Amino acid sequence: MRNPLNNKIVGIKPSGIRKFFDLVSEMKDAISLGVGEPDFETPWHIREEGIYSLEKGKTHYSSNAGIKELRTEICRYLKRRFDLDYDPLKETLVTIGGSEAIDMALRVMLEEGDEVILPQPSYVSYEPCVIMAGGKPVIVELKEEDEFKLTRKDLLAAITDKTKILILPFPNNPTGSVMSKEELADIVDVIIDKDIFVISDEIYAELTYGEKHVSIASFPGMKERTVVINGFSKAYAMTGWRLGYAVGPEVIIKQILKLHQFAIMCAPTTSQFAAVEALKNGDPDVEMMCEAYDGRRRFLLHEFRRMGLSCFEARGAFYVFPCIKSLGMTSEEFATQLLKEEKVAVVPGTAFGDCGEGFLRISYAYSIEEIKIALERIERFVNVHRQ
């Protein structure tokens, strides 16, 4: 029989988290600081709007790009929060989570062999999506001494004649790093000068602690070369609704829309009606959740440092990224042993790229009570294994 499979797909290694997940799922009584989604449920008024749309029989396809009211609200929101100007009709597309938007943007922009600069540690999907789109990932290692930010120097060093896209993953999963306006300004002229496009994954934009998130698309000369990815999962605790969006130059969005039309048709209609309510009346919910995350973040940072583990001051998303190099274990050894000995699940940094070695991703999408219990166990583990 012929090989039924595409070798490029077969060659992509499965997500590092997946492997660990299989291990965890055998341990029924484990507690976890390992999830990448909010502990809050979607605010009831948002859920209720979804239910209402079902009651009213709004159970059909929507237009391919998403219902017009939602696209309009998205553009209003982006203007209000991040001072971004987009046309709801030509520059906005509602997708199935941010993930679809990332995949589609790469597919419409890349030619075979184009290079994509990919800072890591970062979200697990970028690299396989680049490969599937025919691109070549060029990994830039984000370093702890740079607070896991992309520096001008490292960016310049990674650029070649073949570089077409930079993926900009801030606020960052897994490190919690954010890039300030000044830090972005420092790379903007390089991007323009070298004629590179940017896919800016801003799914955690609402979750910053301290300075407000700044979108790279708000810099002069950047809007025409940036696709901004965002969505409802993190800010409004709507992961299961699968709803995100891409905004960007009409020429790019038009092609993404074409792919989306053939592959997806449209994002789930129920989710779209709920999302309109989220954007219209969800600001207090976001504020409440953000405040809760911030308290947990400070608590975790304090506790890890007290245990004697260095932990860089994460200012975004809902993760801290403590360094465990002082224990003489790899990330995976630490995570596996911690799970076996103390039944606590955390994600090894290597799940987010090889340069995540020596770090753990600790999620604070948990109540403070749950965090305290997990930390007690982690501390006991650290004390036992410290030489």
Place this chain on the structure above:
Amino acid sequence: MKEKILRIIEKNSKITPEELAIMLGMTSVEVEAAIAEMEIDKVICGYPTLIDWDKLSGDKITALIEVKVTPQRGQGFDRIAERIFKFDEVETVYLMSGGFDLTVIIRGKSMKEVAGFVSEKLAPMEAILSTATHFVLKRYKENGIVMQNDEEDERMIVSP
């Protein structure tokens, strides 16, 4: 900053000033001072525990009583409200707008005890025109906390 403290302890009064200080980026001295001030100003009125008495044997019974009263000259409803809330059985008293004047929530050992309180103590008061007693059958949510909530974390234990 006081409001941030209140939003946390409103849900969990067991949290220590040291933990609050870490969570809010303050010193524990500042947190303790802010709490002390709010206690003096009666912004913080107490630290009761939310108990689901139904879980214990010999459970108690709760009733909500709608009370119509005649307001008294110079004192309005306050005097009669005070006469009512001084009874130990009375848990809550609100002055209401609408069809009746006072909501009185009382807790007793049995329906008989509650009925006895209403007929012996409450109804005979001179200013009270009428009462309507409603017994609570099940408590779903109280003070923002869902009772009997044994929902599990439905999230996958790890996810990217």
